[in-house]
Each structure stands twice: as structure tokens, then as C-alpha cells.
Amino acid sequence: MTDGTIATVDVDVRDMAPRERHPLIFATIDGLAAGQAMRLINDHDPKPLYYQLMAERSGQVDWDYLEEGPTVWQVKITKLV
Numbered sequence: 870m871t872d873g874t875i876a877t878v879d880v881d882v883r884d885m886a887p888r889e890r891h892p893l894i895f896a897t898i899d900g901l902a903a904g905q906a907m908r909l910i911n912d913h914d915p916k917p918l919y920y921q922l923m924a925e926r927s928g929q930v931d932w933d934y935l936e937e938g939p940t941v942w943q944v945k946i947t948k949l950v
Contacts (some may be wrong), residue, residue, distance in 0.1 A: 881910040901948040
């Protein structure tokens with residue numbers, strides 16, 4: 870029996886090569902259903918990713934910081950459409 874909540878997908882990129890991070894993050898977001906979210910776990914503030922998402926997926930995602938450093942950043946990215 871489920872409680873009707875949609876599971877959040879965790880994506881921890883701290884041990885990945887920097888060039889591999891954004892493609893994985895975008896592929897994960899693109900694979901989400903509307904209303905579904907991913908929790909990004911990173912070793913630095915992913916502000917450049919935020920700007921890239923707002924440019925390339927404008928109006929399609931919501932961004933909420935869950936943890937803001939100093940060694941770990943976590944962001945909940947929710948797909949809106």
C-alpha cells in the first residue's frame with residue numbers, strides 16, 4: 870500500500886568527474902514526470918547549474934536549497950511540466 874507520495878530521485882555527483890555531472894543531471898530531470906523531484910547532492914554551490922536550468926528549462930523546474938554548505942549542498946529540483 871502506498872501513501873500517494875512520489876519518490877524523490879537522489880543524484881549524488883560528488884564523486885563524478887565535473888564534465889559528467891550536468892549531462893546526468895539534465896537526463897535525470899528530463900526523465901522525471903511532472904510533480905516528481907530529484908535531490909541533487911553536490912560538493913559546491915550548484916549556482917551555475919541553476920542558471921543553465923533557468924535558461925534551458927525555463928518554467929519547467931522549481932529549485933529549492935535543502936542544505937547550503939560549507940562542504941555539502943543539496944537542492945530539490947522539482948519538474949513542473
